Amino acid sequence: MEEKLPTFESVFSIDCLIFGFEAGELKILLIERNDEPFKDWFALPGDIVKQDESLDDAADRILYELTGLRDLQMKQFHTFGEVNRHPQGRVITVGYYALIRIAGQKELRPVSQYARKAIWHPVNSLPKLAFDHTEIFNNGFGKIRRRLNYQPIAFDLLPEKFTLTQLQGLYEAILNKKLDKRNFRKKMLSYGFLKELVEKQKGVSYRAAKLYKFDRRKYAKIFQNELTAS
Amino acid sequence: MEEKLPTFESVFSIDCLIFGFEAGELKILLIERNDEPFKDWFALPGDIVKQDESLDDAADRILYELTGLRDLQMKQFHTFGEVNRHPQGRVITVGYYALIRIAGQKELRPVSQYARKAIWHPVNSLPKLAFDHTEIFNNGFGKIRRRLNYQPIAFDLLPEKFTLTQLQGLYEAILNKKLDKRNFRKKMLSYGFLKELVEKQKGVSYRAAKLYKFDRRKYAKIFQNELTAS
DNA sequence: AATATAAGGTGTGAAAATTACACCGTTAAA
DNA sequence: TTTAACGGTGTAATTTTCACACCTTATATT
Incomplete structure (x- = not known):
């Protein structure tokens, strides 16, 4: 892979863990990357935070662009800021999660240009993910597991x-x-x-x-x- | 206050909740600001994350610069990214906390140029803080309270x-x-x-x-x- | 009509954890 | 010697957690 990729200095992004429950399995939304780096790899859906939007707004926008869903609460769980986590430059990313009902949902939209398609993937057999996304997943999933014991978060995943x-x-x-x-x-x-x-x-x-x-x-x-x- | 302050586009910072326990009271380290904006206000100690340091490294460095303490674990608790949280531009800040032993600690160092002095202030009677630092404090303190019930974090505050x-x-x-x-x-x-x-x-x-x-x-x-x- | 299949729905007793509660003992200073 | 201040201890009632098995109901099949 010898193409020269552009580099950037300091960027903020958001990566999302979007959980759904289907056929008795817990699943997560992954996108298949269309561009370098990590072309053809699976990755967490994410995007850059714009200048004029708050983190929470950015998270809502990204979820909407990917799934067509609005008004769900995206919750922040951790921020990842290792210097070399992104090969093109310094990208600090905030992890957000949402728990949604897969059933009764519109088709997943075709996503932005960098993603070929979006799929629901069982959490128990995740493929290797691009960047440090496996670490992000483990961190967020761990928090959700612990939170399940004292917060009624499961109901967001079930039909009404x-x-x-x-x-x-x-x-x-x-x-x-x-x-x-x-x-x-x-x-x-x-x-x-x-x-x-x-x-x-x-x-x-x-x-x-x-x-x-x-x-x-x-x-x-x-x-x-x-x-x-x- | 009609001076013109410089503005910046996109900056990452860290703000720290540094807790100590003294005279039966829980206290937090505050600095008194020397510069605009919020000159003379109390604020949380914090600094900008450098290009070549991870978030965790930056947090450790900041704690060291402020207190002379090394090798304590700073823990991230939340990231604050409202668009207008800083009057000079877009600053996204990651909240970290540490629990330290006040007793047996060297004098607090004179801190960087933007801070006049650092003081230990009881958490029960905090003054108004600069920026959104009161919100940051409330968020972090709430998490520490909850964590106290299932993690042995209190011992970091006590003498050996x-x-x-x-x-x-x-x-x-x-x-x-x-x-x-x-x-x-x-x-x-x-x-x-x-x-x-x-x-x-x-x-x-x-x-x-x-x-x-x-x-x-x-x-x-x-x-x-x-x-x-x- | 009878039967098989698949899940729905229910209670009890033992063990562990949590809560409420009060008094005597020790030390040093006055 | 007395006082002030904290150190240190046990029990009973209540609540929560855990382990555990069988009959009922609805549909599909023969």
Whole structure:
């Protein structure tokens, strides 16, 4: 690879971990690079932060450009600033993540010129990624795992109405371990932020399960009480 | 203030929360600014990241320049990138924190030209800070509080040998609430990473307390087991 | 109609962790 | 000797966590 690439002095970028849950598996959105460096490699979707946009705005814009989704909360998790993490110059990148519902989503857009296509890839068998993106992934995924134990982040990955078995499957996919069915259900219901619906699951060839919704209001109330109590 | 200040396009900086514990109070290191903007205001110590240093290296350098301390671990906690957070241009700043022992420390150095002096200020009565530094402080302090519950970060603030009462006082200072003496001691000792010394406290006008050390080895062992068990 | 398949849904007892709570002992200074 | 100040200790009630197995329901198949 002997072409001469342009270099740059000091650039800010954002790289995104966009998680989805599909077919019982936790997946992440990767793009296949069209340009050097790392042409044809998989990489995390990312972009440069513009002069007139905040980090959070840039993260929202990038997610929108890649998936057509708006108004999701992208959350920052870490900033990566090794001197040689990018071969063309000094690029400091802020890692953001989002958890989204794959189902009911429009087709993934054809992405910007530097990416050939975007795919959902299971997190358990990621290929080598461009740059230091594997490290970025490990860092962010680790934080999400830990956060799962005290924040209701799983619900962003599920359809609005879901069964307890689906919820448990998602926890198992994120934590990568089996959970006990009875204890899981007992605990989840004890929080008091799940709303049982009259409606049941449809289209399954076995006994239909009850559907539940995550009740953000109740959650906020409980959470506020916890804060003021401490 | 009608002077014309220079402007810049895109700069990376680091701002530091340097915590210390003195006289039963949790304190933070502030500098008093010597230059515009925010001349005479208190601010967090910080500096620009150089082209050829990583974020972590920059954080270590800044701490060293300010305090003369080396080899402490500065930890990143959040990156702040609002467009107008700095009046002179686009400055994105990475927040780092460190917990250090005030006692036994050399005098605080006279700091770089932009700072008149550095002081230890109790966290419970902070003045208004320059830029968005109050927000940076709140963000970082909140993270440290939460981290205290599952990481042995408090020991960095204490002298190497300390009494359980001192340790409890520190927890109370960080969490800003009273703890039960018997339960606190029972729990701390149950972790198994405190080493009881033969030596006792000296120079107090009441019964001398036993001294303890934090045993990093034992902690590492316990922590590793927890990781592999999950 | 009977049967097979696949998941839904439920309770209890043991163990561990958390919480609330009060008094005597020791040291040095007055 | 007395006082002031902190050191140091145990128990019982409650809550949380964990391990564990079977019957029920709905659909598809024969």
